[in-house]
Amino acid sequence: MTGALQDSVPGPGPDSLSPAGNGGAPPLLRGARLALLTFALSLATFIEMLDSTVTNVAVPSIAGSLGVANSQATWVISSYSVSAAIAVPLTGWLSARVGEARLFIVSVLLFTLTSIMCAVAPNLELLVFFRSLQGLSSGPMVPLSQTILLRAFPPQKRVFALALWAMTVLLAPILGPVFGGWIIDRFSWPWIFFINLPIGIFAFLVCVSLLRRERAPARRPRIDVPGIVLLVVGVGSLQAVLDLGREYSWFDSSLIVTLAVVAALSLSALLIWESAESQPVIDLSLFRDRTFTFGVAITSLGMMAFSVIGVIFPLWLQTVMGYTAMQAGMASAPLGILAFVFSLLIGIYLKKLDARMVTTFGFLVFAAVLWWNAHFTLTMSFWQIVTPRLIQGIGLPCFFIPLTAAIVSRVPDHKLAAASGLSNFLRTVSAAFGTALSITWWDSRAAFHYGTLRQSVTQASDGTNLFVQSVHDAGLATGPLPVIREVVQQQSYMMATNDLFYMASIVCVGLAATMWLTRPARVSGVNAGH
Known part of the structure; x- marks a missing residue:
């Protein structure tokens, strides 16, 4: 059995959204109007996904500005993720009551307003509160943007539409650290939220114009x-x-x-x-399908591992390697170069390939690169750090796009909204848990290595005596002990970072093997559900 995607796609049902249409069979958008809608939907999805990672490089800046620890500053990341995860399962119910386009438009507007609130927050407590509100408003944006985009395209073009959507979802978190780093170095952390204002207003106005004739829902389910x-x-x-x-x-x-x-x-x-x-609100009957169950588990564990690395990588660059926020973002950015190219290729050729084979290849690429990263040292140059990130971009679309298709390949049409909501919910929650645990694991491993390393720093150690002599020869006023302590601590965090890379690499190998427990069906196309 394969997870291949064909070009024929079921059309929307009688109660489905049709952009800018009315009557029984409203026409699809074409030409410049379709391009404008696609651009607006992509921008809205982009800023939502961007805000899920743009704060990764801002953690030290937020912590220093608000006078809190780095571990507390990560609440800004996890509060957003959890709130968004809670809102995702409600998307199907809310859209059935108010309509998909109306819900999307309101979500974009609220997301823009809460972004301003985050920017002006005077302390960590209010910033976390406003980030939670921002996460709640962002929850419906990603699944609804996918639905509206698919239904806006003719059936024979919907596989390509899915590739466009996937590129936005994949590239925004990659580019987030770059934008965040540049803004923090040039201005200050509140501007990572202020930049949402012009983009949000543009997306809001375009969607209001092109989606305003949406048919009202025929029935309103209870909550x-x-x-x-x-x-x-x-x-x-x-x-x-x-x-x-x-x-x-x-x-x-x-x-x-x-x-x-x-x-x-x-x-x-x-x-x-x-x-x-x-x-x-959560349809547990979906777990009776083995492919859905294992697919969701693979996605969730994968996102947890990736979120740990996504938080630790820029934090390691800034606090251990001495990089600025902009430099840390630039070191993360190459991941998006090959990811962009391979997203297009997967979108075009996925219908001819086995989803399990492509997903396995993607995870093995990640495993190999993370194993490579696990041998990083404190003397690594910028290009030595960047090169594996560039290669890692090959694996990102190779697992994300086919796995997304495989998860819903055996789900009945009437449960597509519930299946997408549940899979996105568990994926987002897992990413939030990985974010919350990342600093704890990192500090714990660093403390372990610090305790081990300092046992070898004795007067009987030739290495210690040689280092002390070099400090004296350099004429450092602080003396050898503070310098030794700093070097040992720095090396401890380097070793802790390597430990997390090892862990993530092993997880990816396990996920590649687990993918073969699924049996994705050959489907007739990409359904335009949430």
């Missing part, structure tokens, strides 16, 4: 209130455990224990409730 409450409480409590655990000494704190118990009880109750609910 699963208990399911949503349990989802918010459970995921929110779990994220709080991950964010606050390090600061409060984990389970030595009664607060962390309480939050962990609340998370466990809420999520357990959620699973029980949703399994018996007739209109659940």
